[in-house]
Amino acid sequence: MAETINIAEAAAQISEEIFSVFKWERQELFDQNLGCQIQEHDKRTHPCDCVFYYIDPYLGKYVYLNTDLKSYAAGTINKNSVLIALKSLALATHCANISDEWKAKYVEPSDHFDHVIRGFLFVYNHDNSYTNDFHEQLDGINSASLKIAKDQQVHVFGPEQIKDCYAIACDFQILKGKNQIIDYGFWYPDMIQHKVKHGDTWEQPATIELLSSPLIIIKYKNLKDEESYVIYYKRNGDTIDEFVYLIDLLSHYQILSEALPVNLRFISSNISKNVKTNFKHGVNRYMQDWSLDEAREKQLNLIKAEIVTRQSAHYNIGDLGWRDKL
DSSP: OOOEEEEHHHHHHHHHHHHHHTOOOOOOOOOOEOOOOOGOOOSEEEEEEEEEEEEEETTTTEEEEEEEEEEEGGGGGHHHHHHHHHHHHHHHHHHHOHHHHHHHHHHHOOHHHHHHHHEEEEEEEEEEEOOSSSHHHHEEEEEEEEGGOOOOOOOEOOOHHHHHHHHHHHHHHHHHHHHEEEEEEEOOOOOOSOOSSSSSSGOOOOOHHHSSSSSEEEEEEETOOOOEEEEEEEEEOOOOOHHHHHHHHHHHHHHHGGOOOOEEEEEEETTTTTHHHHHHHHHHHHHHTTOOOOHHHHHTTTTEEEEOOOOOOOEEEEOOHHHHHO
16 A cells, blocks of 8 residues: 655655665664764754664675655756755765764664764655656766765665666565575675675675665575575676676686575566567577586576566655654
8 A cells, every 4th residue: 555655754764674685784773964064064953863883794894874765756856956955965074074963863783893974865756757757857967066075985876777776676575585694794795805894694784885786695594504695697698698697697606506596576657578588599599608517507497587577656645644654
């Protein structure tokens, strides 16, 4: 049943529904105005809608996201509205990094972990009718005009990216019940320049960088303590070559050598009608190219490919507040 909430609350509602699945935490304080610390900003205060946080497995640090939640009708999502929001967020995040008040309200006391503070603009389309290319609008913004402070980052999620995250979150919640999943974590490879510094597989959140990537890998355990993988694939699956590359990547990551079931789930909103056929041909070509043995063939046969039925968020925009329910 659709919930009746006001426009300003829609982005907060869907962000919580999404990011709790991705193992982000959210501080309890909402809609705060914190004093400006930098005279050149010419501001008395900076707004902070909410703060999400997690421990980044590569950094080994808390990442705090100073978040601006926007809930726009399709017609109001344009270069100018995004530019105004980004300028405000850049200044607010600059101040957050040096503000004792901000840190006292939002930063977890820790003797073990350092932290970084970043900006996060979350642009949700509440009427679900936005069809433009949000990234084209971002590309039209001169980044120098945002005045992002040195060594600071501002992340942006637009309507389509939010839809993708929502679809993945909803689908995985269904899988948790269907497969009796009792524990799960987001999987990260050890890279040449980036090694996993913190936590085991079952603790890992989906970082904001992972959520922006075309591939999200989850490892889980069920009630019988059996382990499996779920892989969300965001590309459209138009070509055979992309699946040859995907299989080679999974082999390089040594996921295939674990000989565990892998559920490859196609999540794109523009999925190719030939995606399953292309995947099958990709597997066959990979086998032929590498003249693989029977053992590797068995590993590849453990990959089950499925197309996800995407869920969409629908809210009745009204006057009923729900903040106390969070």
